[in-house]
Amino acid sequence: MLPGALYLAVAAIAVILGRRHALDLPLLADHLTAWAASPGATRAGGQVVLLGAVLAAAAGVGLAAQALNSGAERLILAADWRTWRTPLRQLAAAGVQSRRTQWVTAHRDYHRLYDQAEQARQAGTPPGEEQRTERHAAYEKIIRISLEPPDRPTWSGDRIHAAAARLDRDLNVDLPTLWPHLPDSARTEITTARAALARATAMGGWAVLYLPLTWWWWPAALITALLATIAWQRTRTTAEGYALLLEAATRLHLKGLAENLGIDPADKTPAALGQTLTHQLHTQPPPPPAEERQTPLPRPNPSPPTASLPPEPASPRP
Structure with missing residues (x-):
């Protein structure tokens, strides 16, 4: 109201x-x-x-x-940008491709500087302050684009995707499958962080509402710009906190979740444990319905009996 x-x-x-x-x-x-x-x-x-x-x-x-x-x-x-309609999907795809190109270029620059520093260190001449500053600036440029190879057209979307990509690569964990089964305290914190992210993006909706008022009253443009700026800053901040919390809570409670499910984590590597948990918690889709066999009508002059064909193998479960 x-x-x-x-x-x-x-x-x-x-x-x-x-x-x-x-x-x-x-x-x-x-x-x-x-x-x-x-x-x-x-x-x-x-x-x-x-x-x-x-x-x-x-x-x-x-x-x-x-x-x-x-x-x-x-x-x-932009979690589902691949399902958007054609104009928006094409714009999102162009944004993802542009971000990937920038990320690859920044990544190559950083590794070039890193290799130069390693070669200088092996030669007995450690890099100076200027080289370290340049290497640190190159790393910060990567972070400003995305922590992982870009998959979404926005920084906030890629930041949340990076948490899921890291957990999948390091622990073989499917984050959407695992996080609802975390302890109540962790799920409460994650839900609170997600609500804060929703409130931050809501400022963008209000900015869109104030935009038409600029046709009658030009100071409304200042209100629109202010709301859009606040929405942008808060969305980036809350997306960062939400992604950090998702990743940290999953890594922290992985063994405890396994013990609650009766899985002994002692003889498993973290990656094997994450794969086991994901497999156990993942809900399998229902099997396909069995094909109804129609009883053939009797023929007036049946042909001589032939050897029966072997039954078709059952379709593998997904």
Whole structure:
């Protein structure tokens, strides 16, 4: 209600002042005074009707914002960008390819500097401060692009994907399968972090709502830019925290989860343990329905009996 009411207030200001008098506060005060002195605003019945209309409009704006928030979150995290419709999917694919090219270039630069430092160290001349600074800057450039090879068109989406990619590579763990089975405390922290990420992306939806107001009132562009900037910063921060928490909780509770399921982790490597847990917790799809055999109709003149064919092997389970 409150964000919706604030939006209605800004929209009313935009309609009253317009472009020519965008910052004319006395004009705004005159209009508000005239509205307050009108008969509809001074009577109890009119006030009730006005309050009900404002609350209903604020609720409607809130519902519209929630719909936009879902779309903004889907665009920012881009977890399912390969299923988007053609124009968006092509743009996302181009973004992923661009990020991969930048990541590969930065990765090569870093390894070139690293190899030079190793060769200098083996030759008895350790790299100086300038070389270490350059190598550190090259590594930071990789991190700014993505921790792992980019798979999504946005940094926030790649940061969450990196957690799943690391766990799959290091521990053979399928993160979506494993994390719901973590202890209650870990799942509560993960759910809280995910809610914070949703609130951060919601700012982007509100920025989209404020954008049309710039047609009537140019200061709304400043509000839109401010909300978009806050959404961008908070989304990156909360995505980082959410991904760190997912990866840390999984690594920390892997052995405990195995013990709760009756699996002895003592004789297994972490990768073997993660593969065993993923296999045990993964829900198999239902088997395909058996083909109904139709009984052939008797023939008037049956042919001589032939050797029966061996039964078809059962289809392997996925």
